[in-house]
Amino acid sequence: MPAQFECFQDGCNFMVRADSDEEVVHLVQEHAQFVHDISLDSDTIESEIEQT
Numbered sequence: 796m797p798a799q800f801e802c803f804q805d806g807c808n809f810m811v812r813a814d815s816d817e818e819v820v821h822l823v824q825e826h827a828q829f830v831h832d833i834s835l836d837s838d839t840i841e842s843e844i845e846q847t
């Protein structure tokens with residue numbers, strides 16, 4: 796099932812879509828680490844994922 800995530804950090808308009816929650820979680824964790832220098836746990840990300 797396609798999943799979508801929009802970054803909730805101020806001033807960031809990163810958005811990702813992928814075919815599975817797992818893929819979105821992985822991409823968002825990389826984004827958060829590289830761009831915001833934070834590590835998000837998968838539960839936090841999953842709670843923000845929108846199914847599309």
Ligand SMILES: [Zn+2]
Pocket residue numbers: 802803804807808809826827830831
């Ligand atoms: Zn971001």
